[in-house]
Amino acid sequence: MKQIIFLFALILFLSACQTIKDKKMTEITGIDSSLSPGDNFFNYVNHKWYDTAQIPPSQPGVGAYMFMNYPQRLRLQGILDSVSKADNPTGSIEQKLGDFYGSGMDTSTINHLGYEPVKPLLTKIDQISDISSLLKLVTDEAKMGNNSILGFYIGPDNKNSNLNIAHLYQTGIGLPDKDYYFKTDAPTLAIQQAYKIYLAKLFELTGSDMATAIKNANIVYGIDKQIASSHKTNIELRDVNANYNKIAVNDLAKRESNIGWQKILNELGAKTDSIDVGQPAYYDKLNSILKSVSINDWKIYLKAYSLNNYADLLGAPFVGASFEYNKTLTGQSVQKTRGEKMASQVDQLLGGALGQLYVKKYFTEAAKQRALELVNNLQQAFSARIDKLDWMSDSTKQKAKEKLFAITKKIGYPDKWRDYSNVNIAKGKYFENVVSASSDNFQYQLAKLNKAVDKSEWFTTPSTVTAYNNPSANEIVFPAAILQPPYFDNNADDAMNYGGIGMVIGHEMTHTFDDQGAQFDKDGNVRNWWTKDDYEKFKTKTQQVIDLYNTFTVLDTVHIKGAMTVGENTADISGVAVAYDAFKMTKEGKDTTKIGGFTPDQRFFISVARIWRVKMKDEFMRLWANNNPHSLPMWRVNGPLMNSTHFYDAFNVKPGDKMYLPNKDRIHIW
Ligand SMILES: [Zn+2]
Structure with a gap:
């Protein structure tokens, strides 16, 4: 190539x-x-x-660069609007795109369901009884794109760029970066507060009374903060060599015996002898807090992470709660339209x-x-x-x-172009559609493990x-x-x-x-x-x-x-x-x-x-x-x-x- x-x-x-004469002169204003x-x-x-220039209320900014993605999403929305209305052959990309978009636009069904789609997951979290069942749930969810404490992905080996290998990355915190947990300036304190309010709201919306919701939010925040202390800063992450640590799975399993790596990799379907652990300090920390934090607190943490992960797929109160937190982060004053959000989600998945x-x-x-x-x-x-x-x-x-x-x-x-034949998209099944596309994405990535890197991929x-x-x-x-x-x-x-x-x-x-x-x-x-x-x-x-x-x-x-x-x-x-x-x-x-x-x-x-x-x-x-x-x-x-x-x-x-x-x-x- x-x-x-x-x-x-x-x-x-x-x-x-090029000759200048041929060219229209862009007027400079x-x-x-x-x-x-x-x-x-x-x-x-x-x-x-x-x-x-006026910043649209649904956007954090306006102009060139990343803010051009706003008009871009309106273009995508136009395309999706028309395919969703057309009569498309089942299984065609037009059918998948149109029905995915249509299912996300169907807010009356989505609002009627409320948080029904995540109830089975919440029940499963309630049934967790020990570290092993906790990690089983974490692994099952990771396969659907819900990464809580497991930052697993497949990508090229930095020292053998033709081969895809398994990697682990630091994860497990809700705020944008570790510094947000330790800084004490007023804007950071406001963001910490908004995040805790958001966590409490998620518990309240799923049936907790206010006192319990606040208590739970503080528990989640406490675990977050412990995890954050082990994270590298975004400056430390720039050091390519320091963030490359290829470790034999056997050694990793000995080093972090509470995590049970062999079992996790089996559950994920990842057959490998070694992993590049980007930030070992995070996984060492996870190994220790899996024991030091009670199973009950872990269940609360996992509920919060799962609800946060799926909030935008649920009824309006969840979407609204998620927006309120993001508003503090970005300054955006009203929510993006449903159509814009769906356009960007379909583009992503x-x-x-x-x-x-x-x-x-x-x-x-x-x-x-x-x-x-x-x-x-x-x-x-x-x-x-x-x-x-x-x-x-x-x-x-x-x-x-x-x-x-x-x-x-x-x-x-x-x-x-990437093939989506294994993605099942049906009308009126928004949550299931997202899960199907996310699960397919996990399998698509996993299939690369130990294979040659496809250099044509974008x-x-x-x-x-x-x-x-x-x-x-x-x-x-x-x-x-x-x-x-x-x-x-x-x-x-x-x-x-x-x-x-x-x-x-x-x-x-x-x-x-x-x-x-x-x-x-x-x-x-x-x-x-x-x-x-x-x-x-x-x-x-x-x-x-x-x-x-x-x-x-x-x-x-x-x-x-x-x-x-x-x-x-x-x-x-x-x-x-x-x-x-x-x-x-x-x-x-x-x-x-x-x-x-x-x-x-x-x-x-x-x-x-x-x-x-x-x-x-x-x-x-x-x-x-x-x-x-x-x-x-x-x-x-x-x-x-x-x-x-x-x-x-x-x-x-x-x-x-x-x-x-x-x-x-x-x-x-x-
Ligand atoms: Zn650049």
Whole structure:
């Protein structure tokens, strides 16, 4: 597959140049020319838009980036609405999609059932009598997608990337991250409180009196907190080697004798001699608290986790309780419409089927070809940049280029679609439909165990506005949905596209060489390919990135977490630099003719600032800054541009401007 793409890449590269005349000039709106571009370029480009943009009450934010998934879901809803009304042959993907969606929209049946669908599970939890029956229930539920204390999954072996193995990941807490249990600032305390209220509400809705419900919520929270103490922070999770611990099942069974690993693996249907235990401290902790926490308290914990897992599939009071908690986290003021929720759920569970209908309606082969051409041009620009690096030895440069040209490029949608023949979807059976799709997903993943990795698989759906780099396959992936404005417009001039999707491509390409990506070789294995000296220099450079981003304030006491976001920031800094170099290879890039009052270079940087044009609720900014490995949008623009001398030249940024960094302090990695 790689070879075919290479050949293709070469042919396209030769015919890459577009003439400016052919292209519609994207009109640039929203710029506030009363502001100085060198003080805050994100504001300069987006201020007027920001002042008038309205955040829909059902959303935590509005604009580009992840918030484009809101209109995307409305598109999916349109597709699902029409298939649900059509007369589809039984077993066809249209029937499954339509009936799944229809069953989720049937709120009168769902509300009438209330929590009837989970009553058998609650009864089973009541019947738990010891650790063994507790773990049996946990395992049965994991096979249906309800992961409480068991973070089991199948994925490539980081040190043998062609083989899928079993992995265990830390899990078992309800708040977004361990820090939420230990921080004592007012916004965190409010979230802890909202979470406890939510837990109590779940007990109340299933028959407990208020005093018992509150008592139970505190028991669950107490277990959560004990578990959280064993978790790694989201910064510690970035260390690839420290989170790889392949352990023989026999040894693991001895080490964690209360868990009974052999039995769990048998129940799961996972035949394996070893497991990569990502975070052993969590499973060691689980092993000890399985004994120290009473069976009765564990039953309460499992009820809460199961009710939380299924809340959105139950009657309105459960959905409402779940929303109230999420509201505190995200700031979103009203619930999403049922249709939007169903569209995103169908996309999540039957994405390979919905994706087929989506690309048929919304994606063109021309967009795919143009995007591939940009990817190829950026690859050439990246290679030229490696040649020019002044801090790296020739031998490491050679290895870096081998890795660069070994990258697999996926654009638009998968070559082969996932099969859902084992998923049973029936009208009016919403809960059962979700369980069937989730169970099928578990079996689909499990079937990969000890098998060769299928490198053609995608880990996002075509309708999702995102892009990713998968280091274990050394691949970069751009789904159909990101190939639309403001990222990409097949009719726009090169400055807009290179500053837009070009930056995204450069960003994903740089992930191949960020703090984590740099630890993987060209075949996707964690293996050192650096000289010691070069790797030390690289680490000094990534430390500069951490130090710079630590200085950025998001809100009151909230800062960008430099160490958590270093990979993304590195990808942003070099992503813009590579995209700029590739742009300069185009006809427009070599020109100086102004369009709409701006030079081609200025249009390039304006485009960079437009693709992160986003407005968010404060709560959501806080949630983002605490957990998201990406910097907030303003810093995805200003951070890289503070380090771009070409940006300084384009907008005449001078000492005294707030974004100005002296030349010696500008970070150049790739
Ligand atoms: Zn990224």
